[in-house]
Amino acid sequence: MSLLEVSDLTVSFGRRRRVAVDHASFSLEAGQRLGIIGESGSGKTVTALSVMGLLPETAQVAGSVRLAGRELVGLPESQHARLRGDLVSMVFQEPMTALDPTMQVGRQVAEVLRLHAPERSGRARQHVLEMLGRVGLTDAERVADSFPHQLSGGQRQRCLLAMALINSPDLVICDEPTTALDVTVQARVLALLDEVLSAEGAACLFISHDLAVVSQVCSDVLVMLDGDIVEAGPVAKLFTAPEHPYTRGLVATARIDQVRPGERLPTVEDFYPRAEAR
Amino acid sequence: MSAPTLPPDAAASTPLYRVRGLTRTFGRAGRVKALDGVDLDVSAGQRLGIVGESGSGKSTLIRLMAALDRPTTGSISFEGQEITRLPEPRLGFLRASVQLVFQDPRSSLDPRMTVGSIVTEPLRSRHLRGALGPVQAGVRLREVLDAVDLPPDAAGRYPHEFSGGQRQRIAIARALAPGPRVLIADEPVSALDVSVRAQVLNLLAGLVAANDLTLIFVSHDLAVVRHLCDTVVVLRAGRIDEQGPAEQVFGEPRSEYTRALVSAIPRIRV
Numbered sequence A: 001m002s003l004l005e006v007s008d009l010t011v012s013f014g015r016r017r018r019v020a021v022d023h024a025s026f027s028l029e030a031g032q033r034l035g036i037i038g039e040s041g042s043g044k045t046v047t048a049l050s051v052m053g054l055l056p057e058t059a060q061v062a063g064s065v066r067l068a069g070r071e072l073v074g075l076p077e078s079q080h081a082r083l084r085g086d087l088v089s090m091v092f093q094e095p096m097t098a099l100d101p102t103m104q105v106g107r108q109v110a111e112v113l114r115l116h117a118p119e120r121s122g123r124a125r126q127h128v129l130e131m132l133g134r135v136g137l138t139d140a141e142r143v144a145d146s147f148p149h150q151l152s153g154g155q156r157q158r159c160l161l162a163m164a165l166i167n168s169p170d171l172v173i174c175d176e177p178t179t180a181l182d183v184t185v186q187a188r189v190l191a192l193l194d195e196v197l198s199a200e201g202a203a204c205l206f207i208s209h210d211l212a213v214v215s216q217v218c219s220d221v222l223v224m225l226d227g228d229i230v231e232a233g234p235v236a237k238l239f240t241a242p243e244h245p246y247t248r249g250l251v252a253t254a255r256i257d258q259v260r261p262g263e264r265l266p267t268v269e270d271f272y273p274r275a276e277a278r
Numbered sequence B: 001m002s003a004p005t006l007p008p009d010a011a012a013s014t015p016l017y018r019v020r021g022l023t024r025t026f027g028r029a030g031r032v033k034a035l036d037g038v039d040l041d042v043s044a045g046q047r048l049g050i051v052g053e054s055g056s057g058k059s060t061l062i063r064l065m066a067a068l069d070r071p072t073t074g075s076i077s078f079e080g081q082e083i084t085r086l087p088e089p090r091l092g093f094l095r096a097s098v099q100l101v102f103q104d105p106r107s108s109l110d111p112r113m114t115v116g117s118i119v120t121e122p123l124r125s126r127h128l129r130g131a132l133g134p135v136q137a138g139v140r141l142r143e144v145l146d147a148v149d150l151p152p153d154a155a156g157r158y159p160h161e162f163s164g165g166q167r168q169r170i171a172i173a174r175a176l177a178p179g180p181r182v183l184i185a186d187e188p189v190s191a192l193d194v195s196v197r198a199q200v201l202n203l204l205a206g207l208v209a210a211n212d213l214t215l216i217f218v219s220h221d222l223a224v225v226r227h228l229c230d231t232v233v234v235l236r237a238g239r240i241d242e243q244g245p246a247e248q249v250f251g252e253p254r255s256e257y258t259r260a261l262v263s264a265i266p267r268i269r270v
């Protein structure tokens, strides 16, 4: 049995049932790291939110999402809430909206610990500072006592990462986790993620538009386009011999280092023209 | 215009921006030194990249240069005029010349306004009118939408109806509307997926060249900076660690820290 089995997942929104994810199927083994790439609006975040049970009320979900054998589609919120942070956690794409602006971030991280690991919450502050240090925040004390608006973009993102990792879940979903980070911190955070995932044997669903980062973190990758999975396979194959023209375009645009400074960059449209530019 | 009248040759040698001893601290007793004694010149037409790790002070620096914040100490002059102590009503000349594009197109566009009113908003600003003269807002709107490759009917729609890449183009159109001479962009492509990142970068490069813009470009993506900028400043803990021509800083970095930055550029690994 796979840790996560998604079959025929279809998610649509609103009365007009605009389809965001269209019959998507994939699976993830314990400890496996799967990347999801694809353009903005292709359904990556909606797929992740389906696993987290965090889609808004206006979403209609069909198909099946099984995590450690349990069906999540249709699971009552009270039960889903218990799985979050325990079995599965997520680093959200927009750190500012994922953090409570009225609460010091250290307390927010401690809150996760208290809810899911009450036995460790006695020494919560110490755990929190340790975790903040592990995600590369050198002045953990100051960061813990800050409100979100007092932190830089990258500092906020690392607080979210600390929150997601502090309870050692089986599956960590990362939605653009290093977008706000500079390269050195990114390298440090990815190394940390790698270390924690390996140490805990945790699996990872890793959403990123940075193909280079995906190639470093993941063994396998899915390509999404308009809610469809158009190509899937091992990283090495997909990035060296992509089959779908859209994937070929994505790989070409990611190679900025191969274009002379100032020259026009290749775009996906050069490889995969769309009826309507998005 | 309130710009000082200088003989042409002197104007050419005076930097557009002159930043001296710029320091900005936050918190009780100035515990956090976000910027610590930064000296920087930016000349007209320069394409300056600002790089450095998270928390190094990049956003703080450009917020000060755009007069969205005030320094603790130090000075910034724009076209020879000190801006750090000017009250808002007297910053019109700066507001007319300098426009910003932020990282997150989701949160920087007001969801309740149509794209048309978002883009023309800078034209309605009280401070700008004096400096700009009367503007044909409708004409200008069509011009800038066209410049960023958005259809004219985009004007009547709302931001949520657009993808991330399109929203960033809306933000760029708004920045271009008042005809600025300086474009400051804080991580403008970081939130975009690769498929639109190349489009937006090609667009920016084209606009900068076509309008002789001075570009100040903050990014943690060194590959992007190398592609777009001619000079680079590396910030570290609020100080300038290294600066110079992009080719030199990336090709033969002098400081240990810059070397680490350059070697940390992620590359596709298969």
Ligand SMILES: Nc1ncnc2c1ncn2[C@@H]1O[C@H](COP(=O)(O)OP(=O)(O)OP(=O)(O)O)[C@@H](O)[C@H]1O
Pocket (backbone or CB within 6 Å): A013, A014, A019, A020, A038, A039, A040, A041, A042, A043, A044, A045, A046, A047, A056, A058, A093, B164, B193
């Ligand atoms: N709450 C919602 N209501 C209506 N439509 C939504 C909602 N959330 C997402 N969508 C739509 O579903 C589609 C997929 O969105 P999703 O957020 O999954 O994209 P994504 O691949 O994560 O893109 P990005 O790279 O920009 O984050 C989009 O067309 C989006 O507009």
Ligand SMILES: Nc1ncnc2c1ncn2[C@@H]1O[C@H](COP(=O)(O)OP(=O)(O)OP(=O)(O)O)[C@@H](O)[C@H]1O
Pocket (backbone or CB within 6 Å): A149, A150, A151, A152, A153, A154, A155, A180, A181, A182, B026, B027, B032, B033, B034, B052, B053, B054, B055, B056, B057, B058, B059, B060, B061, B220
């Ligand atoms: N309003 C504020 N109150 C307190 N501290 C602040 C405030 N704004 C910024 N800081 C601190 O100043 C330092 C520099 O922040 P800044 O936002 O300039 O960093 P940055 O280089 O833009 O980082 P990033 O790449 O993560 O966006 C950080 O340590 C940050 O926590």
Ligand SMILES: [Mg+2]
Pocket (backbone or CB within 6 Å): A044, A045, A046, A093, A175
């Ligand atoms: Mg998303």
Ligand SMILES: [Mg+2]
Pocket (backbone or CB within 6 Å): A152, A153, B058, B059, B060
């Ligand atoms: Mg910043």
